[in-house]
Each structure stands twice: as C-alpha cells, then as structure tokens.
Amino acid sequence: MLFSGSKNYVANDELKLAVNAAITLERPLLIKGEPGTGKTMLAEELATALDTELIQWHVKSTTKAQQGLYEYDAVSRLRDSQLGDEKVHDIGNYIVKGKLWEAFEANKRPVLLIDEIDKADIEFPNDLLLELDKMSFYVYETQQEVFAKQRPIIIITSNNEKELPDAFLRRCFFHYIKFPTKSEMAHIIDVHHPNIKQDLLTEALEIFFDLRELNGLKKKPSTSELIDWLKLLIADDISQKALLDKTSDVIPLFGALLKNEQDTSLLEKLAFMSRRRNS
Numbered sequence: 001m002l003f004s005g006s007k008n009y010v011a012n013d014e015l016k017l018a019v020n021a022a023i024t025l026e027r028p029l030l031i032k033g034e035p036g037t038g039k040t041m042l043a044e045e046l047a048t049a050l051d052t053e054l055i056q057w058h059v060k061s062t063t064k065a066q067q068g069l070y071e072y073d074a075v076s077r078l079r080d081s082q083l084g085d086e087k088v089h090d091i092g093n094y095i096v097k098g099k100l101w102e103a104f105e106a107n108k109r110p111v112l113l114i115d116e117i118d119k120a121d122i123e124f125p126n127d128l129l130l131e132l133d134k135m136s137f138y139v140y141e142t143q144q145e146v147f148a149k150q151r152p153i154i155i156i157t158s159n160n161e162k163e164l165p166d167a168f169l170r171r172c173f174f175h176y177i178k179f180p181t182k183s184e185m186a187h188i189i190d191v192h193h194p195n196i197k198q199d200l201l202t203e204a205l206e207i208f209f210d211l212r213e214l215n216g217l218k219k220k221p222s223t224s225e226l227i228d229w230l231k232l233l234i235a236d237d238i239s240q241k242a243l244l245d246k247t248s249d250v251i252p253l254f255g256a257l258l259k260n261e262q263d264t265s266l267l268e269k270l271a272f273m274s275r276r277r278n279s
Contacts, residue, residue, distance in 0.1 A: 009038065009045035010188045018175035019046065025173060028114075028132060028154035030164075033177030036222020039157040043113035046155065053110040055152070057099035063120045065127030068098040069137050069146075091141050100131060104148035111153045118158040125168035132171060180223065182209060192227050196234060203243055204230055207251060211258075216266055221257040229256040 003019040005011040011019070019042070022029035031039045047054035057068055073094040080088045087093045097105075103112040117125060131137045135148035156172065158164065180188060182205055189201060204226070212220045221229075232253045233239050239252035249271040251257075258264050 003046055003049055006045045006049045008191060009041060010191060012184065015175060015177060018173060022173040023153055026151050028156050028172045030156045030158065030172035030174045031177060032158050032160055034179055034222060035159055036224040037177045037179060038223065039177060040113065040115055043111055043155040047111040052108050053106055054113065055099050055103050055110050056113045056115060058115045059117050059120045061119050063124065065124050068100040068128065069131065070098050070101055070139060071096045072141050095139065095141060101146060103152040104135065104146055106152065107149065109150045109152060111155060114154065114156045116159060117156050118161040118164065122162060126165050129167060129171065188223060189227065189230060193230055193234060196230065199244060200233065200240055204233065214266065218260055218262045225257050229253060232256055
C-alpha cells in the first residue's frame, strides 16, 4: 500500500516518502504548510489512489475531541419521553457516532482526515492521545468499548495558527509542504490546464512569483489562487493580451490573486510609481 501521487495531485519525492512512512509506522501524518499548498487535497487523493473511503473531520474553533468519538443526544431523548416514544428505553438510539467511530468501524482501512486541528482549543489534540494510541474508546452511556477493526490512515493538517502539544507531536510523523518552485508549479498547472499556451504560462508564473516576493504583502497568493487566475485568463482573450503586453503595468483580473484591500492598494501604488518613472 504505497502512495505515488495521482493524476490530479502532484506530490514530490519528500511528500510521497512522508506519506508512506506514516502508513508503515501506523502513525498519524501531521501536515503543515501555507494555505493553498494542497494539505486537504492530499487526503482526498490518497483515498482515491488507495481506493478506500475518505472520512473527513473538519475542525472548528468550537469543536471538542469528544465529538469525534460520539455525542449523547439527551435533548432528543427527553422530547421522545414526553411524547411516549418506545425507543426512549434504549439509550443507544441517542448515541450519535463521530468521525473516529466511523473510521474504527470501516470494513476496509479508510483515510481519516482531521482538518485544521490548530483551529480548536489547545487541549483538543491531547484529548485524542489515548484514542489514537489504543485505537479504542469507551461509551459510558451504553457501557461498551469500541475497538478499531483496523488502524485508519490518519492525515492531520495544520496552518500553524497555534503550537501543538509536545505529547501529541511525538505520536505523529511530521511533514512540511514547501511552496512549489516555478518548475514544480508548471507541473501542477499542467494537471489543471494541460492546453495552456506556453507564453501565457511563462508570463503568468513570472508575475505570480514576483507578487509573492513583494515587501509589505499581507497575504501571498497561493497555488489554488494561481489556478483560478489562469482559468480566468484562458477564458478571456483581452485579459491574455493585456498580460502579455510588456508595456502595461496593470495585472488583469488581479482580484483572483489578491484578497484584501491593503494588498490591492499596494499593487496599485507600485503600478502608479512605475508609470511615473517610465513617463
């Protein structure tokens, strides 16, 4: 069971090695990297490549670790008891299975994605340590212990918004996805836009990487934004001509790349200064 990338996902040798090492060690793979570098998509493509189920647990600031195991719906049980519903006598009817429980019950070894774990409370990762180690947990309401049929392949993503506990990190295999180089980016674009004109691709990449190097930029454009920008350019001949016009200081459709007023103002200021120098 080895991962070698897919037709929709370009993985370099370091990333493939990390994925396969985590699978071999049966440890969660903790993936960090800039937003838009394909952390979430890795889990999706890994499940596709291995022909197995993908179970996604998208973490929010209010998410608790217990929700990944199960939740007891006491409100529904109270309502049903007031209505005289017979199912109220079986408390198991009010146990809502979480994503970890789903993964533990899968007949074929699934891929479990715990997405953006750093959004949750700092204690969230520590609250999962025992369950991830033992691959089991206890349901107190029904007095049953749930065991994993087989250890799922666990992909955990983080945007580095907060530090993760040391005890949690020790149990993971870690990999940081570096931002693609120009040649790697060209390969990624070929997957999404295989028929793009070479001159358009060359100029677009030049501008994209120049933008990322701008001093004072609040949010650097990501891979997904570049792909969206190219999609717009391919669909609009006028924008293509404007991009390839070396005398123009305006970047067409730059709203696909820059996502806040501070960065667009910086770009407009630089364009104005360039026009003044060239006049």
